[in-house]
Amino acid sequence: MCLAVPAKIMEIDGVMALVEVDGVRREGNLTFVPEARIGDYVLIHAGFAIQKWEEADVKEFNDIMSGIELPDEDKA
Amino acid sequence: MNVETVIANVRSISETLNRRLVFMEVCGTHTVSAFRTGLRSLLPDNVSLLSGPGCPVCVTPTGYLDQAIAIARQPGTVIATFGDMLRVPGTESALEKERATGADIRMVYSPMDALNMAKAEPEKTVVFLGVGFETTTPTIAWTIKEACEQGLKNYYVLSAHKTIPEAMMALVSAGDVKLDGFLCPGHVSVITGSEAYKPVCAECGIPCVVAGFEAYDMARGIEMLGKQQMEGKAEVEVEYTRSVTAGGNVEAQKLCVDVFDKSDTEWRGFGVIPQSGLSIADKYNDVDAAIKFKGLEVPEAEDHSACRCGDVLRGICLPPDCPMFGKTCTPSDPVGACMVSSEGSCSAYYKYGQ
Numbered sequence: 002m003c004l005a006v007p008a009k010i011m012e013i014d015g016v017m018a019l020v021e022v023d024g025v026r027r028e029g030n031l032t033f034v035p036e037a038r039i040g041d042y043v044l045i046h047a048g049f050a051i052q053k054w055e056e057a058d059v060k061e062f063n064d065i066m067s068g069i070e071l072p073d074e075d076k077a
Numbered sequence: 078m079n080v081e082t083v084i085a086n087v088r089s090i091s092e093t094l095n096r097r098l099v100f101m102e103v104c105g106t107h108t109v110s111a112f113r114t115g116l117r118s119l120l121p122d123n124v125s126l127l128s129g130p131g132c133p134v135c136v137t138p139t140g141y142l143d144q145a146i147a148i149a150r151q152p153g154t155v156i157a158t159f160g161d162m163l164r165v166p167g168t169e170s171a172l173e174k175e176r177a178t179g180a181d182i183r184m185v186y187s188p189m190d191a192l193n194m195a196k197a198e199p200e201k202t203v204v205f206l207g208v209g210f211e212t213t214t215p216t217i218a219w220t221i222k223e224a225c226e227q228g229l230k231n232y233y234v235l236s237a238h239k240t241i242p243e244a245m246m247a248l249v250s251a252g253d254v255k256l257d258g259f260l261c262p263g264h265v266s267v268i269t270g271s272e273a274y275k276p277v278c279a280e281c282g283i284p285c286v287v288a289g290f291e292a293y294d295m296a297r298g299i300e301m302l303g304k305q306q307m308e309g310k311a312e313v314e315v316e317y318t319r320s321v322t323a324g325g326n327v328e329a330q331k332l333c334v335d336v337f338d339k340s341d342t343e344w345r346g347f348g349v350i351p352q353s354g355l356s357i358a359d360k361y362n363d364v365d366a367a368i369k370f371k372g373l374e375v376p377e378a379e380d381h382s383a384c385r386c387g388d389v390l391r392g393i394c395l396p397p398d399c400p401m402f403g404k405t406c407t408p409s410d411p412v413g414a415c416m417v418s419s420e421g422s423c424s425a426y427y428k429y430g431q
């Protein structure tokens with residue numbers, strides 16, 4: 002139930018944003034991540050962004066997901 | 078580094094220590110992930126993973142369901158809830174059964190959906206079932222504050238919110254299981270920050286590592302716990318650095334402190350754990366369903382006598398130890414909460430075999 006997924010912010014309107022997860026667009030509330038901007042990645046849980054992700058983290062996540070091995074230094 | 082390398086490190090740690098190592102994954106999402114990714118089968122024989130009390134639906138006691146069912150029967154009331162709650166058995170009924178006989182019970186993805194329902198249907202009384210840990214609590218806190226600020230008169234929350242570190246400490250101090258480390262929940266920790274587990278390390282002397290949800294993350298978490306055992310340490314470490322900081326999400330914490338007060342609350346299997354619950358603060362009384370529906374008659378809560386959910390949640394037994402597991406209790410016809418929730422241990426063991 003505490004599942005959260007990384008999503009990219011496409012549009013912002015006040016506290017609400019349009020975010021994209023796996024090509025699907027949804028609403029995301031940015032109250033808890035006020036510093037988030039269009040183009041940023043955030044972790045979405047129950048319709049709320051709860052944490053900003055750096056782009057490198059999204060890449061790492063995608064690499065882990067697709068089972069690609071990472072060079073050691075990238076993991077440090 | 079890949080999963081295999083990490084697992085090889087775990088194996089050598091367990092060989093060096095030359096004893097059985099038991100780690101508890103506190104979070105239900107970890108439980109499912111450990112099965113789904115095949116991590117469980119990769120672990121060396123003398124390293125085992127035990128599921129903990131981290132499935133919010135599973136630990137919500139029967140009495141709460143009974144209360145929700147009694148509210149659902151009130152004319153003009155809508156119950157809005159996350160999906161898993163529908164099938165959890167109460168003493169005499171379940172929300173799903175009530176819905177089949179005409180109660181207005183709706184599944185939502187976000188508590189914002191429930192708030193919007195209240196706005197769109199001012200003639201209805203909308204009650205959101207506030208179930209969840211630190212990850213979910215701020216999202217519901219937001220709707221409570223928003224309802225008050227907008228002067229909504231028909232939105233209520235029935236709070237059964239719970240906090241994880243208190244349950245971890247209660248579990249250890251009960252003394253039924255001996256653990257070598259806690260794999261701490263990733264997304265709870267996004268909100269609380271890793272510092273929240275410091276008391277667990279200090280009071281229980283058990284290492285804590287916050288881990289992410291992929292096989293690699295969890296394996297690394299286990300390796301880090303093993304290393305602490307080798308070095309005789311009991312500290313908080315973070316593997317899931319892409320999401321978790323020491324201090325957590327301060328905005329979310331501030332809102333929760335404003336909207337909720339810490340309180341004693343009942344957990345399935347544990348009884349009442351002091352200061353492990355969050356009840357709605359007095360200044361938001363107008364939104365508190367526990368106050369609004371105080372006089373409702375609710376049957377005395379009773380659990381199915383043979384269901385061992387409570388023991389499963391405390392790590393005392395494994396789901397297959399329950400005589401009903403896979404026989405009279407299956408995901409399509411569940412007897413206990415741990416078989417209902419997709420994150421429940423019984424459901425995970427059933428689905429992925431054992």
Ligand code: SF4
Pocket residue numbers: 383384385386387389396399400401402403406407411412413414415416417423
């Ligand atoms: S298998 Fe079913 S009856 Fe047994 S402990 Fe799990 S949920 Fe309860």
